[in-house]
Amino acid sequence: MNVPWAAVAGGALIGAAAVLLLATLGRVAGISGIAAASLHASRGERGWRWAFLLGLLVATGLVLWWQAAPGQPPHALLRDTLPAWQLAGAGLLVGFGTRLGNGCTSGHGVCGLARGSKRSLLAVLIFMACAMLTTLLLRHAGGLA
Known part of the structure; x- marks a missing residue:
C-alpha cells in the first residue's frame, strides 16, 4: 500500500472507531483511559474495553503481516x-x-x-x-x- 494512502486509511479507521464507540456506548476512545480502566472496571465495563484493546493488537498484527517483505518476519517492522x-x-x-x-x-x-x-x-x-x-x-x- 502506498504510504500516504495507508495514513489516510488508518486515520479514517481511527475516526470510524471513535465515532462507533461514542455512538454505541457513549464512551470516548482514549486508549490510555480504556487500558487503565480495563483492569479494575466493573464486570459490564470490562468486556468492551478488552475487546477494544484486542482489536488494536489484532489490527496491528494484520498490518505488520501485510506489509512485511517476503522472507522478513513481520515483527522486524516494529x-x-x-x-x-x-x-x-x-x-x-x-x-x-x-x-x-x-x-x-x-x-x-x-x-x-x-x-x-x-x-x-x-x-x-x-x-x-x-x-x-x-x-x-x-x-x-x-x-x-
Whole structure:
C-alpha cells in the first residue's frame, strides 16, 4: 500500500472507531483511559474495553503481516533505529505523560478536538511541541546517527 494512502486509511479507521464507540456506548476512545480502566472496571465495563484493546493488537498484527517483505518476519517492522532500552524508556515516558495530561493523543487529539475541548487543544499543542523537539534533538542535533 502506498504510504500516504495507508495514513489516510488508518486515520479514517481511527475516526470510524471513535465515532462507533461514542455512538454505541457513549464512551470516548482514549486508549490510555480504556487500558487503565480495563483492569479494575466493573464486570459490564470490562468486556468492551478488552475487546477494544484486542482489536488494536489484532489490527496491528494484520498490518505488520501485510506489509512485511517476503522472507522478513513481520515483527522486524516494529523496531526503528532505537535500541530496546530507549524504546522501553520512551514507553514509560509516554505512560507518565498520559497520566499527567489526563489522557493520550487519541483521547485528546481525536475525540477531544472533535468535541471542541479547550483542554484537549492545549494538550495536543503540548504533544506536538514535545514531538517536534524530540525529533529535532534525536534526528537533527546529533542524538541519533
